[in-house]
Amino acid sequence: MRAAGRRAPALLALVSAALIAADTVTPLEPLRAFGSAVYGGLEDAASAGVRWASGERRLEELERENARLRADLLAARRTTPSPAQADGYRVASAHVIGFGRDGTVTVDTGSDGGVDRDMTVFDGDGLVGRILRSGPGTATVQLATASGASIGARLEGSREVGLVTGVPERGLLRLSLLNPSAEVKPGDRVVTLGSRDMRPYVPDVPIGTVVTVEPAPDALTRTALVRPFARFTALDLVTVVLGPQPDGAAADASAGEGEAGGGDTDAAKSGSKKAKGA
């Protein structure tokens, strides 16, 4: 017992160091999956308790409808619709239930709700981030301000293309425009560029506005600081883009937008279940 008491601390420190080394070499995904299975449910319950205590439960149906409407609005705002989809996205609404210190948050919808890695997350204000990994009932979102995030972006007016990266200590973003002589001035709106197959980012989600242009006369890119629209410290309800609306469903949705309150999400859920079964 005494010997164990003497050796245990050194042994445990060694195990920790081994874990660090292992995770650096090859990410320990099974361990993280276990973590989200165990702690995801607990966080969900804790957060639901907090929300219930603050009397927000009755709002949930409205919130779900809101998420769907926001997605429709986002789709309608697109200036250059791609042929792949034009009539909106399949979406899931989710609550932010946990705030991490690594520029990440947890949302309460996971792979059971069709959420998978590299999906766009936004809220009523603008882009929030992308799904980093998803557990059964929860998913981890990497915020746009995280130090590791980099997002393809463009200026809404001039369509100049650039890259947005996080400046976490100031809660700002840095836009690097590929064209060093591009016109950019404070007040310009920045939106997402969009990725192939709409993952991780769907196009034309508002990111923020330019606050200052950084003076760099002989740089290869032109950089500016961007204040994000989303308030990352007060996130609550967010919308996850699951994918494009299937062709048939797109017509239905645009025809009967008013009556189908939960219909869309139900369809999305059954669709993802089918996809999983196949």
Add this chain to the structure above:
Amino acid sequence: MKAVVLSVLVVLVAPVLQVAVVNGLSLPGGHPDVVLVAVVALAPRLRPRPETRGLPERGAAGGGAGAFLGFAAGLAADIAPPADHTIGRLALVMCLAGWVCARVAADGTAGRRAAVAAAVALGATLAGGVLAALLDGTPWGTALAPGAVAWTVGLAALVAAALALLPRRRSFGRVPRSRDSSRDPYARGRRLA
């Protein structure tokens, strides 16, 4: 036995409390690390053998349970969902923090325990911040945010003092100290220093 139940509770609940409640509060400056606070406050109470309570001899039992609590809680905080840093980072830091706390602060007044808890919390937060910057590329400004450090250290001292004051009068058969000496927060520490 009670300590074991408490430890399991800490490992299960503290990471959840951290991400679901504490990090969501809008506190000025930053957020306390409640997992570290729990480890630092609970580790001194995990001595397996009451008879080795004397001055900690070199290599004597004690510290093993604290180290294990720290390791488990740290690993839990490493893998609880929103975390996206190298697994093992917090486990290493908190394992050492639990060990030091269990070795140094197992006996003593509430004031001494609070002082030790605060010192260990400070050291562990700084070490964790350095590791975060080195391993995960966290910017130094966020890794060592002074607000978060201050919250953690203050809360650790407070909780350790409260835990040391509360149950001693009821159980564990320890020699009750006079209230005056346990109220003086630095008496013991000053004598040792």
